[in-house]
Amino acid sequence: MKLGFSAEDEAFRAECAGWLQAQMAGPFADIRGIPNLCDEIPRRKEWEQQLAAHRWSCIGWPEEWGGRNATLAQQVIFAEEYARAGAPNRINHIGVELAGPTILAFGTDEQKARYLPGIAGGTQIWCQGYSEPNAGSDLANVKTKARLDGGEWVVNGQKVWTSLAHYSDMIFVVARTEDGSVGPKGLSFLLMDMDQPGIEVRPIRQMNGEAEFNETFLTDARCASDAMLGAPGEGWKVAMALLAFERGVSTLGQQMQFRNELDAVIAAARANGKAADPVIRQRVAEAEIGLRLMRYGALRMLSNTDLSAIDGAALTYKIQWATWRRDLGELAMDVIGQAAELAEGDDYAWGALPNMYLFSRSDTIYGGTNQIQRNLIAERGLGMPREPRGSQ
Template identity: 40%
Template sequence: MDLAFNEKQEEYRQQAREWLINNIPEGWGTPVFEWPDDEAERGKILRNWDRKLYEGGYAGISWPKEYGGQGLTHVEEIIYDEEAGKLNAPGGINVIGKLLFAPTLLLFGTEEQKQRFLPPLLKGDEVWCQGFSEPNAGSDLAAIQTRAELVGDRWVINGQKVWTSFAHHAEWCFMLARTDHDLPKHKGITLFLVPMNSEGITVRPLVQINGNRDFNEVFFDHVSIPQENVVGGVNNGWNVAMGTLGFERGTLALGRQVRFQNEFNTLVQISKSLNKNGENISQNSYYRQKLAELFAEIRILRYHGLKTISQLLNEGKLGPEASLQKLFWSTMHLNMGKLGLEVLGEEGPYIGKETVGRGVLQEIDLGSRGETIYAGTSQIQKNIIAERVLGMPR
């Protein structure tokens, strides 16, 4: 594998970095930035960032030009993600649409669907959310009970979804529903495109333990949509969903790796500022070993990411190996959060402007717990690796 970038690609990196420096909201990622309490105002800030990315030519970098993209390659996409990660640039409000729905539609959608949905998604005019998980179908996604029935020339959907990120801001939802109860549970599932302003949809927020308000419950009560709002064919939703989860598990590692490196650097700085039993934490052999392990794992994650992108470039798709990466990074980040609280010790319960690290390490610890659940729990990833990568019996 060639891990070097050529001269033209390095020029693109420099251009992307300069654009980001000049366009990131003033004070973003620092205590100076005033994040509004009003959820609608928060959404407006993130939507404006999506629009600014589009205007600057950094939205849909590897997408075909006919759908509003830049027509470049995944390499340029990687370069931008790395530079955005280094500067802790905003993720935008349409991260689900850009990173999960759009690649899925490019693979499975009709030409009419691509022309209709991809350009407004890139421009920030239409935000997407993902309706996969249900209260009794999280780890076992094939156990979904939300159902869709064809009545005349329209699908009528009833059921509930949960952990639906940005549903309270979204104009559209790509969701799974059961369309044939007589088939095995991995069959008889279809992926639908549902307008969020449809009559019969109710969105209820779920506030997380760290105070974030991105997740929601979504209820569908006799929601009617056109017959053509199906992606990948009726009763073929499981195959389409596996493509979506492959992108979620495997293509985001490089941007994450850089952000994890930033968090690690913060952890090291905080370690240097604290003492335990009269000894600086950064000089303690136990903590030095733990920090060294984390540093090595973050570097390993980078190479995992490069390998996955190489597979995507060469083969055009991701296999079950993406589960290796998802299990690796989520476990590593969870351990980083645990170590952060261990370093803070008695300072751990206190968050605020006057506290050590202003709550950064606590945020890592609380947020990382959910990362071992979404996109498939760690237990599910281990099953996939055992059965589909190692070929072990069930």
């Protein structure tokens, strides 16, 4: 299977590739290829604004909201060229890829005018208030509550694993707005300002030394009554649509990053002679096959014109890539050997491949554990009976 591009698409590829490579070789060379999401935050914010200034920040959005109204093929091309150029992971990925498309789909004209310019302009960083201590993969078990007080929603609860919350300006929060409701009923989707007395962020240290995600406590935190996407009680519908956007075009850019990581493993194997080991060669071949299969699956997934719906390909993609990258991390450690156990420099920072190995352990947990993904595939994809659940 090969994705074909028109001459116009190839001209677009040359344009964006040329611009990205010039930026990564010039004014932003210092953040090219940096492995850790929390490194160089001020410079990454500058990078977001540079993308916005040249209308590369959210190319799939309508032009009136800062995008280029790019076709699906062009969005795929940009995602691939972005990773190929070694550009850093987007610090505002959640704003550009999740919050923005959801606001475009469900927001009122006033909400679009209020929130989209800051996202598109790289001046408003967003984080995601979904998971809770007892509502991770089981998102419908959310306990955070919101009540309407005059012209404001007052929110109380705790969120966890909120990536980059300590650098974010805004958060979207799934909260229970109907007393006595259980499961997906009675939930609402709120857009909240992080800079207020009722929100406290506590970073969580990970085993690779980063503190990329956090606990977020909401104590009488507030947002305006019109800062809700959809109607009260429609939060589950909005939240599920957002998860469908998460499995959109950015998956192809993610795979290009995987390509870079696999190439780095291969280069390490050639450098230290492990490439001569037949077992290592076989595992590299299996990784290559898995990566290509992911690409074909992602292209099939993107062929669905309704990106607000989760189809069978989308149901299987999370467990596919998470398991593949976990295995790649283990392969990297076996290739590098004992040298992978040594941190580098005065600050004891891990190299790119050891860091990838350590972080990849979380890939099978966040965004829905592998176990939960299997349930979703069985119940939603194959129509099997639902797993028995106790009363909530």
